[in-house]
Amino acid sequence: MAKAAGRGPRNLARVALLCAVAALAVLAFTGLHGLLVLLAEFVGLVVMAVGAWWALAHRGVARAVGAVLAVAAPIAVVALALVSEVLLPVTVSLALWFAGLTLARSALRAARPPKAMPEREAPAPRRPVLIMNPKSGGGKVERFQLVRKAEELGAEVVLLDTSVQQDVGELARRAVAEGADLLGVAGGDGTQALVAAVAAEAGLPFLVVCAGTRNHFAMDLGLDRTDPSTCLDALRDGVELRVDLGRVGDLPFVNTVSFGAYAEIVQSPQYRDAKTATALDALPDLLLGDSGPRMTAQAGDRRLDAPQALLVSNNPYAAPDATGLGRRPRLDQGVLGVLAVRVDGAAQAAELALLGVRATGLTVTSARRVTVSADAERIPVAVDGEALILPTPVVCTLGARSLRVRVPRNRPGADPAQQGHTHDLDWRDVVRLAFPRPSGAARTEARP
Incomplete structure (x- = not known):
């Protein structure tokens, strides 16, 4: 065999x-x-x-x-x-x-x-509470009838009132105080992170319902993003994963924290309505260093000087090349992924196009702690896509396996073989695999 x-x-x-x-x-x-x-x-x-x-x-x-x-x-x-x-x-x-x-x-x-991330059997929740944003993802809560399906499965649903500002974290803490034994969110990744932090603090399982726009966290958990209602299957037949939860200062994040050009651009009030035009207007000053603070990042033992863009992720993404983009094979490795870009001119842009991850302008690494300093007291930061201004230095850390995530037993994207790779391709490895050298014993037996 x-x-x-x-x-x-x-x-x-x-x-x-x-x-x-x-x-x-x-x-x-x-x-x-x-x-x-x-x-x-x-x-x-x-x-x-x-x-x-x-x-x-x-x-x-x-x-x-x-x-x-x-x-x-x-x-x-x-x-x-x-x-x-x-x-x-x-x-x-x-x-x-x-x-x-x-x-x-x-x-x-x-x-x-x-x-694959190890799964753990756990009893079904008796009093699950799900917070749902009816506006998230263009109205997926209503389109997929998530309220009705969740209530049929015994969950209490807290429907956000989007006409007023609500503290999602406070709603989650109130649910814990009233006896909830599972917290869940149907909404975007930013909302997911706020409730996940409360669940982690209370030691409760957390349920992800991918009703946001992009749902990167749900994708890397293997959930079916085409039908958010399938996430609710975890309420009756689910297993638990222990995953990491990121922290940037006092704020939680499940996906990424961005510094530099992207973080500056999303601060603009015009960004939501005219993303391309806003980015094109701002990029020249940001890329040429005429605006924005000058940053320095310390990723473990590695120092990154003046990156134009810096991405810190909750676990490393798959190697950024044409055959492995946009996925995190694991969410429980206890390290932050770090990707920094520094392109000083057309020559380095050409080098980046030819060499990819081997280019001098691109740094891909990992660390347990990333500290971002700047020549400004406060800098723009995008946390799971949300535009914020944070005091410097900004410290990113990770709570290793601090979040219990309850997921359906059967998940279409749970196979780690489908989730990309984390290393560069070396053709020498391919040759060794295709034509393995015989072991010493085999060579001895082959002799006359």
Whole structure:
């Protein structure tokens, strides 16, 4: 059985290598024209990155020129391939290469499957209390009939009055005082974090109902974001996960804390109604250092000087590349993810486009504590997408496995193999997996 189990990853690795070799062979078959088009693709990528930098970091004529370059560069590469009559083989070569990358990652994951967060059996709650925001996610509470379904399952529902300002944390504490043995939220990630903190303090299980707009926390818990009502299944047939809860100063967060350019932009009153226009108007000053405080971050033993954007996450996200974006494979590792960006000009923008996570302008690391200092007494901070102003230094920490999350037993996204990867792809690992060296005993037996 072990040998059979090992054949799957090994065969995937061999097919991945075959795709990679075939990609190179197809490109070689095109001759000099194909190699010139490949070189043009790299040049086009650099020009596109430079153009994008000019479009974001400048105004007026420079922005217009940058936008034209960013759009014209890929069009020019395609036109060159057409004129050279190698568009089809070059396209096939690129398709084979990306297929090889995908299969290589699948092979490595299958050979070393990531471990899922451990589940714990726990009795069903007797008096669950769910706080629901009727406006969240464009009205998902009403659209999916969450109030009726929750009450049918024995939950007490507290429906927020969105016409007045309400203290969600205070509502949760009142529910605990009145005997609630589970707290839950149907709303966005910011509301989730406030009630999760109360649940963690009281030692109660917490229920996530993904009725927000993006629901990143729900996604990484494996919940079905297409139908929030399925989250309520946990009330009758659920298990518990122990996950980490982030803290930025005295405030809780379940996903991310952002500093720098993004945090500055979301402070604008115009951001909600005109996100793109507001960002384009603010970015030049932020990227070129003409506005906003100068920050320094200490992530564990690592010092990050003057990042233009800094993201601190409750557990690290999967490696930021084209095949593993936007997921956290685990929420119980007890470390903060840290991603810092510092791009000082068009050259570094081009380097970032070519090298990705290996570029000098991008830092990806992790730490148990992140301290952000600045040359200002207070700085803009976006906590789970909410715009705040906090006093410096701002300290981010993590309560390791301090939150009990009750989830449905069956969750569509619970398989960690579907949740991305946290390491760069190394083709040497793929070769070793595809063609393993025989053990010493096997070599001895093979001798005559």
